[in-house]
Structure formats: C-alpha cells, structure tokens
Amino acid sequence: MIPLLLNDTAMAVSLGALSKKYPLQAVSGSHTRYLGGEFWALKDISLSIPQGHILGILGRNGSGKTTLLNVVAGIVPPTKGKVVTKGKVLGLFNLGIGFQDELSGRENIFLNGSIIGAGKTELENALSAIIDFSELGDFIDMPLGSYSQGMRLRLGFSIIAHLDFEVLVIDEILTVGDILFQNKCFQRLIEFKHSGKTLLITTQSMDLLERLCDTVALLEHGCLLFHGEAEKAVNHYYALLNAKKFFVGLPKENVRMVETTKKWADNRSEWGLRLGTKEAEIHSLSLYNKFGLLCKRIRSGQPLKLRVNFSVNTIIKDPHFGIAIFRKDGVYCYGPNTLFDGHKIPELKKGKGWFSLHYKKLWLAPGEYVLSVAIWDKYETVAFDYHCGYYTLLVTGADNRDNKLLDVKAKYKLSRKKYRPYTFIKKSDARAIMPFLSDASVHKQQYAGIEIQSFLLSHPSGQKKGIFITNQPVMFRITISTHLLEEKGRDIWFGIFREDGIYCHGISFAIENDTRITLVYPQLPLLPGKYGVSIGLSNKKTRRPFLHFPGIHSFCMTFDKHDHGTVYLEHSWAWKMA
Amino acid sequence: MVAILQEIFSRRNLLYELVMRDLKIRYARKSMGFLWTFLMPFATVITFYVIFCQILKVKIGEAPFFLYLMSGVFSWRFFHDSVAAATTCLTDNKKLVQEPAFPHYFIPLAITLANVINFLPSLFITVVISLFVSRGNVIFIFSLPFIICIHVCLTAGVAVIFSILYVRWRNVKYVVELFLFEAFYATPVFYSIYLIKATFPDIFFKIFLCNPFTGILNLYRIALLRGFYDMTKNDLSIFSLIIGPLVFTIGILILGYMLYERHKTIINDYLSG
DSSP: OOOOOTTOTTEEEEEEEEEEEEEEEEEETTEEEEEEEEEEEEEEEEEEEETTOEEEEEEOTTSSHHHHHHHHTTSSOOSEEEEEEOSOEEEEOSTTTTOOTTSBHHHHHHHHHHHHTOOHHHHHHHHHHHHHHHTOGGGGGSBGGGOOHHHHHHHHHHHHHTSOOSEEEEESOTTSSOHHHHHHHHHHHHHHHHTTOEEEEEOSOHHHHHHHOSEEEEEETTEEEEEEOHHHHHHHHHHHHHHHHHTTTSOGGGTSOBOOOOOBOSOGGGTTEEESOOSEEEEEEEEEOTTSOEESEEETTSOEEEEEEEEESSOEESOEEEEEEEETTSBEEEOOBTTTTTOOOOEEOSEEEEEEEEESOOOBOSEEEEEEEEEEOTTSSSEEEEEEEEEEEEEEOSOOTTOOSBOOOOEEEEEOOOOOOOOOOOHHHHHHHOTTOOOSSSOOOOBTTBEEEEEEEEOTTSOBOSEEETTSOEEEEEEEEOTTOOSOOEEEEEEEEETTSOEEEEEEEEOTTOOEEEEEESOOOBOSEEEEEEEEEEETTTOOEEEEEEEEEEEEEEBSSOOOBSBOOOEEEEEEEO | OHHHHHHHHHTHHHHHHHHHHHHHHHHTTOTTGGGHHHHHHHHHHHHHIIIIIIISOOOOSSSOHHHHHHHHHHHHHHHHHHHHHHHTHHHHTHHHHOSTTOOTTHHHHHHHHHHHHHHHHHHHHHHHHHHHHOOSOOGGGGGHHHHHHHHHHHHHHHHHHHHHHHHHOTTHHHHHHHHHHHHHHTTTSSSOHHHHHHHSOHHHHHHHHHOHHHHHHHHHHHHHSTTHHHHHTTTSOHHHHHHHHHHHHHHHHHHHHHHHHHHTTTHHHHHHO
C-alpha cells in the first residue's frame, strides 16, 4: 500500500484509506439475525484536514456521512485504515443524544457535560454562560421532555460551545434552530475556526456549506467522489441529485451510481436492417465537419455533427432520439440518447423534422465504425424507427494498427529517482487483480531485473483512489526500478483495457532512463465499468517489445448518468419540426 | 484491571451524574418520592409473610420469620433489580452511550450503585429492628460493610456481563429472567436452610451451600440476625461462607473485565446496527 503522511503535524485529522463495514442484519420480531452479507458504509477514504479548517461533508442520505463522523469521533472503530486525530474530539450528533427527558435542562448540562468528559468545576464555571447562550431562560429548570427540538438543539450546542476541545464533529443539526440562533451558531463556529479548532460538519444547507467551509468532501455510497472547493462540491452534488431524480421510478440499477454499462452490440446480424413501428420514419443521416460541410470521413479528435432527417406519420408523445456508434467488430463505443441526457420532448407533430447530435471532439481512434439511429418511445422499449448499424463512419488519422478505441490526449511527466531497493509486485498478485487480462501472446518476463516498483492511481490533487467518475481527471504514476536501465532508447507503452480485454486506449513515448512516469488525463472519458492497466517497454529502434506487464492494476469508473457504450464523448442535441 | 479502576476514579464525576440521573428519574415528579424505596420491599415482605407464615405455615428456627424475610428479601431485591435493569441498559440508553470515549460499563455500574443506595435505608431499618427483637452476639454487625462490598461487586460484575451480552444477543433478556427466577428459589430467601438439609440428601445440601447467593444471604443474616451464627455454625463454616462468594465475585469481575475488553470497541457497532 501507499504510505500516507499520517504523522503530518499540521493536520488535525487524517484519515488513511479508511473503510467501515457493517454486518447486514435483519430484524424479525425482537431478534436480530445475521444475514451473512456485509455492507461497506465507507470505502477507502483518505482525507486530511489541517488545523483550523472547517470541512463540510456532503452527500445524499445513506451516503456514509454520519458513519464517517462517527469514526472520526471515535464512537465506532474503522474496519480498515487509520484515523489520527490531534487533541480531544467532541461530537454533536442527532438531537437528544446524551440527554435525559426526565431531568431538567440544568441537570442535563451536568449529565451531558460529564458524558462528554468535562470535569465538574469546568461545568460549574461554564454553567451561566451555557444557560445564557442557550437563551432558554426559565425553561432551564423544566424537564427536558417539555422542550421543543429547537430548544434541545440550543442546549446541546451551548454545552459543546463552552467546553474545551480540538476537533468538533457536528451532524446535520444546525438547521433545526431558528434563523437568529443559526446565526449565533454560525458566528460561534467561525470563532472556533479562528481559535484554531478543527470542525467537521454535515448539513443539507448548501448555503451554510459555501459560507462556512474551507473545503467540502462529497460522499456517495461510501466513496469519496470529490474533495475541494465548496462551490465545486455543491455543483457536483447537484449534478448527482439531478441525475438521480431523472431516474426515479426506473429499474433499480439506475437508482444508484451507474457502475457498468452495456459494452457490445446486441445483435450484429441485424446490422443493416430497418426496424420499428414506422410511426416515424428516418430518411437520411448526414455528417458535417468542423466547417459545417457535408463529409464522408472525419479526422480523429475533430468536431462532428450528425444530422438526421425524419418524418412523422401520427402524433407521437414523449419520443426520444438516439444515435449509437459501434466499432466494426461490435464493440459498443457510445450510444447517447435524449432520454439519458435529460431532454424532454413533449411530442412530435405530423410532418417533417430533423434532429442532430453534435460531438465537440470525436476522440475515437482511426478506423471503421457503424452507426445506428433510432427514434424511441418514452422508456426506450419500442422503436418507432430504428436503423440498426445502417450507416458507416470512417475515422481517419494516425496509424492505428493496434486497434485501440480511443485517441484521447494525455500529459506526461518524466523524472528520475535515486536507486531504492525495489519491491516486487508479485506475479500472483498481478494475476489476482486482473484475471481477465491473461494476455496469452505476451507473457510477463523478468528481464534484467526490471520491475514495476509502484503504481499509483489518483486524482491529480494526489488523492489516491480506485474509482473515478467518467470524464474527470485521472493521474497515473508509475515508478520503475531502474538501476539496470542504463541503456538508452526505450519506449514505454501504457495501455488501458476493458474488463473483457478490449484495448481502449494506449499511449507510448520515450523514457530514456527516467524512472518515474506521471501520466495525467485531464479527462478520462471511459464509461462505467472495470478497467485494467498494462505496461510494456520496447526498444526504441527496433520497436520490439521486451517487457510486458499485463494487468498490473485495475480501476473502476462510475458515472452519475446512464449511458451506453465504453467511451464518453461530450455532445449536445438539437431538434426541430419543420 | 488497574486501568479500569483508574478510569472509574478519573471519571467519578460522570459516574456520580449517572447515579444521580438514575435516582432522579426514579423519584422525580412522583408523589411520595423516596417513600417508594420502602414500599415495594415491605409489600413483598408482608405478602411473603402472609403466604408462607400464615397460610403455608413455614417454620424457621433461626430467627423471627419477619426478620428472616426482611434480611433475605431486601438483599435479594437489590441484586434482582440491578441485574434486571442493567441487562437492557445499554440499548435503552443508546443515545447516551454513543459518545466519544464513553466507558460503557459505567451504565450498569451506575444502576448497581443507584440500587445499593435504594437498598441501604431498608437495610438500616432491618438492623434497627433486629437490634431490638432478637438476642445474641451483636459483634457480627461490624462485618456488614464488607458484606455489602462483596455483594455490590458481585452484582456490578453480573450486571456488566449481562448488559454487554444483551447488546449482542437480544435473547439474553429471557435467559436473565429465567436465571433470576431460578436463582431466587435456589437461594434461601423465604425458607430455612435446615428445610433443605432435612428434605434432601447430604450431598445436595453441600451443593446448595456452594451457591454464592446462599453464602451472601447467610452472611447478611449472620450480620443482621443476632444468634444466627450460633445456631448455624455447626453446618456453615464461616470460611466456606466467605471464601465461596469471594472467589465467585472475583471470578465474575475478571470475566466481566475480559468481556468488556473484548467488546468495548464494537459495542457501538452493535448498538447502531
């Protein structure tokens, strides 16, 4: 594993590859039964919060926010990974934790305070300040059972606010009080921040997050999707919510983050057929290049516009348009439709019309492709007209003999490192990670002691991850043990394979005697699914590969949108009835 | 073990608040307040007296039946109430205990301590009555603090064990009910040990005396009932009376400690699950 800087003294809270598992239990009657399954509430979360910072945690219900706070506060232990906190951690969780309804507010201050760990004298000294801050007045001597939710919050917050701590964890409560009290809390939190306390808060109030937090972490299904500026996190969150909302009511697989997509054509024998109910008819498909001129072929990486002319015979409610691209061998490249993209077309009237799909950059590698065009009903179950694999698209460009799918650009950086005794990635491990990449033709060879020393996948900010969102930046860092790599003139080849072995993308460049290769994709446009990475070294002159590491690492892509295919291409739709 | 004692000492304020919480909840906003402490035990004593002395005509030679009952019922009730209340205490106080670094065993411990505080006044009354009513050597009364100490340790140990087990296995509640029910009848609360000796073979009587609750109850009686020791010293050696419960108590405390050490990190997992 990658060592984390857990002993960094500037960090008040450091989480290293933190995971939390709960056993799945079913409740029948008064008995709790173990279901045999397990539920990962948190998956591999690494975060660090500098002292004096406020971290907001954002995510839908059940995304792991509270579990994360619980683990940070030390209430539940992590299953894997490490939590390092500096100083005393206090938690302000669901209202009423540590409160006793039968006791008065004053008595509860002492009870709650001593549970939190305050001494009697500390509490006695702070008592009047706590009561003042809570603005409860005479209610302080009434039993807590008679308090409203807001009053409980005020008391709970007031106690916390007057005790000593280094790290404070607050769970979704600040929105309970009225505006005046909220402002007071807000001010108090800012005061904490200025006095060097570290805060972790969860809230559903985006406004509060943006005003208060230095950074915001976005959680989804226990994974850390994003950690950074509040505004960006909130935008990500809204995107996530919208994508979900759109799929409410559709099959269950759509409710979650999309984890895999369709990767092959349904039936290649149907290519060239026109199917459908013919309530609408597709007449023609034309391709336009970046100058808006009609064309037959397109250069890889150039904009492409596809325009479809159709006519409608009866009124059609809620139709959807779709255009899918397949490679000649049936690999499903990309199949966007207006349904997935969230467009709503109320109805098509009788008559002629057109729709168009505009790709900003067609990243497909040179080769021959096949297009399907369809007009679907509301749920993509009945096609009004479906031209299956009817059109061909020729993509030109550089030589693509190795038959990759994608020609996306990447930046790379080379650097040298001093010799370090190398640690082997064991052969058996590599197999276990990517069993599907048993590339039979080339076997991994031990050549003159060259080994991949470490392999790191991360967000460019340095966050180590194993799951990425489609079209988000990804960084690969490869370190090669190199003391024997003195001979000059080597090429390194870096390839990404799909789970079933389809070669998605590859890049190769000279490395001289550099040992550390950093490869950054500003956007990795791979659709949800499992992918694996292979690395090869070849002689620059002879171009003969002499070393191959198949499937040394695997990673997953997820997406907040439903899509078909393997690669994601930025696009936009337009349509019009004549 | 030492760490536990240190923790209890350093967070004695928390323990105090928890005990006070228990007492306050019990008596807050109830008419007659503290009087309830006496009412229930005395009602039990009177009921037992009517049933066993008047109707069933149980004969007890060691002491007046009323005093014999009081000494047994009060101390048994203390044990029974503590264990019964402590079994579900962690789940009942889920909201309370899910705080950072909260020592979970404080809750059953606090319940035991609150119950001993409830138990003391009725014990005091028993002491006063026995001083006037019965005759015999009064010296044993000074062993009372020691006996109470063992009794509290034993009760707290059992309470902690059951409370932790209940968090994991909710069936434990029924086991505890059964256990308390059987233990009540296996302990000479309302009958004389000589009835057992007379009815069953000698070996059974020896086993019966091994019951640590019998031992503790007899210790109470030696302390409270003047003349009890003189009457029973031929059958009960004072060493078997003391060593039995003492060894059992230490065993229970060690077991409770080991159980807590194994579960302290995962209790909250089970509570929130």
